[in-house]
Amino acid sequence: MLKRRAVLAAPLLGLAAPALAQAWPDRTIRFLVPFAPGGNTDLVGRLSAQWMTQALGVSVVVENRGGAGGIVGSDAVAKAAPDGSMFLVGSIGSISVAPALERLPYDPLVDLAPVSLLSTNALVLLARRALPFASTQDVVAAAKADPEKLTYGSSGIGGLMHVSMLVLEVLAEAKFTHVPFRSGSQAAQSLTSGDIDLMFANMSDALPLVQGGVARAFAVSTAQRSAQMPDVPTMQELGYAGFNVVSWNALFAPGATPRPVVEKLSETARRMVADPEVQRRMAGFGSVAAANTPAEFAAQIRAETAMWGDILKRAGLARPA
Numbered sequence: 346m347l348k349r350r351a352v353l354a355a356p357l358l359g360l361a362a363p364a365l366a367q368a369w370p371d372r373t374i375r376f377l378v379p380f381a382p383g384g385n386t387d388l389v390g391r392l393s394a395q396w397m398t399q400a401l402g403v404s405v406v407v408e409n410r411g412g413a414g415g416i417v418g419s420d421a422v423a424k425a426a427p428d429g430s431m432f433l434v435g436s437i438g439s440i441s442v443a444p445a446l447e448r449l450p451y452d453p454l455v456d457l458a459p460v461s462l463l464s465t466n467a468l469v470l471l472a473r474r475a476l477p478f479a480s481t482q483d484v485v486a487a488a489k490a491d492p493e494k495l496t497y498g499s500s501g502i503g504g505l506m507h508v509s510m511l512v513l514e515v516l517a518e519a520k521f522t523h524v525p526f527r528s529g530s531q532a533a534q535s536l537t538s539g540d541i542d543l544m545f546a547n548m549s550d551a552l553p554l555v556q557g558g559v560a561r562a563f564a565v566s567t568a569q570r571s572a573q574m575p576d577v578p579t580m581q582e583l584g585y586a587g588f589n590v591v592s593w594n595a596l597f598a599p600g601a602t603p604r605p606v607v608e609k610l611s612e613t614a615r616r617m618v619a620d621p622e623v624q625r626r627m628a629g630f631g632s633v634a635a636a637n638t639p640a641e642f643a644a645q646i647r648a649e650t651a652m653w654g655d656i657l658k659r660a661g662l663a664r665p666a
Contacts, residue, residue, distance in 0.1 A: 354587055369429045369606045373404045376436045376596075380500060381411040383530035385484020385547035389464045390434035390629050396617050407434075411527040415499025416449060417595075423451035427601035432610070433457065435597050438504035441649035445657040446503045453650070458607050459642035460596035461614035464632040466594055468509055469551035470565035470573065472543050473536050474559050481563040481569040481583050484543065488519035496522045497543040498532030506532070508657065509545040509566055509590050515660040516585045534562055547592060548573055548631025558649030573631050587656075594637070594659035595642065611639050 374397075378390040379507035387409065394405040397487050410418040417440050422433035440453045451457065470481060488495050499506035502525050514520055522626045524541050526532040533550040535541045537559050545566060546554070552573060554560035568589040569581055579586035596614060598607050619622055629635045637645070657663040 358553045361374070367605075370401050370403045370607065372430055372509070374401070375406055375408050375431045376434050377408050377422050377431060379412070379415040379421075379436075379439065380412055381528035381531055382409050384500065384528040385466065385530075385630065385632065386415075386434055386436050386590070387528070388549055388593050389627070392623065392626055393434065393463055393596075395538070396544040396620065396623060397613060400616065408473045413439075414443065414502070414504030414507065414525070416443060416503065419453075422455035422597060422599055425599045427599040427603070429598075429606045431599070432460065433597040434463070434507065435500060435595055436648065437591075437593050438500070438506075438508070440595075440597075441535050441646055442505055442508050442657075443527045443601065444654045445654040445663045446508070448464040454643070454646065456600045457597040458600050459639050459646060460598055460607055460640070461611040461642060462593055462595045462635045462645075463473055464547045464589055464627055464636050465593045465635045466632040467472055467573075468506065468545040468590055469512075469548060469555075469562050469571075469573045469577065470543070470561055470564040470566070470580075471536060471541055471546050471560045472555060473541070474561060475539065476542060477559075478561070478563075479581075485513075485517045485519050486562065486578065487491050488517070489520055492520040495543060496524050496543075497646065498524050498535050498541040499530060499544065500527055500529040501525050501527065505590065505592050506545045506547075508662070510543075511662050512588065512656065512660060513580070513585070515662070516588065523650060523666075524529050544573075545590075550631075550645075552631050561590060568590075572652075573628075594632075595653055607639055611636075615651075629631060 376390050376394050378387050398405045417438045425431045426449050529547050555562045562579050565571050615636040618636040624634045
């Protein structure tokens with residue numbers, strides 16, 4: 346009976362899609378952030394919601410639903426009604442990286458529709474100030490001398506902060522102990538309180554900790570140095586060839602959302618990141634405003650997914666096929 350109802354309903358949904366696309370947006374929109382409040386993704390999501398409330402003429406509100414490195418919230422949007430009322434402010438971990446590590450309850454390339462990038466940023470290898478280290482080399486040497494003694498935090502298992510340290514473990518032949526949190530900001534708070542020793546932090550979390558003198562920055566994850574921390578070397582400069590990790594935040598819709606809705610929101614995102622005030626505010630918390638078309642973004646995700654699958658497989662970290 347349920348299957349028969351679904352078959353009968355399919356043509357009606359097809360007829361409703363053009364009307365939805367033409368009227369959209371006609372109600373409050375939710376941006377679901379799959380992390381606890383206060384982290385980089387949350388900051389980007391709230392800035393975007395504020396700007397788009399004005400641009401779209403309807404209220405855009407942020408809902409936080411953390412868990413499993415962004416997978417819980419990503420799954421919620423993947424299973425949401427494709428009616429233009431809910432979108433994901435997602436990040437690379439639960440989209441491009443996690444498929445190589447675990448079986449997801451959603452297919453990022455089918456159940457979610459890429460809309461546009463919103464921002465990019467580097468990760469920063471931080472150590473709490475009280476540790477007797479002056480460099481990444483010191484950290485690695487200590488981890489080799491006493492494996493698993495040093496702890497590191499992340500935004501959750503499978504997230505970019507987590508796998509960045511996994512890659513360092515493989516390249517440096519060192520071992521640390523992972524302590525997952527519900528967001529990068531919570532991990533940063535634990536670093537400040539001395540509950541963990543290290544973390545690959547988003548630039549937005551790293552800047553205040555370094556400027557406040559509570560943490561040391563030893564390296565950035567990107568191939569080029571960051572404008573926010575120009576004196577901090579890259580991992581590649583330190584001898585870790587191929588270490589190039591770029592974090593991003595972006596908008597996704599439920600997979601069956603009408604294409605005109607996706608295209609309209611994508612065009613709005615591109616206008617937003619061209620706003621000098623948005624660029625200034627993003628730079629203030631360590632991000633670079635960025636946008637692309639749905640087709641460009643889908644191609645980027647396919648390429649990243651293949652890249653991370655290859656990297657983690659070669660590192661012996663990927664899940665069995």
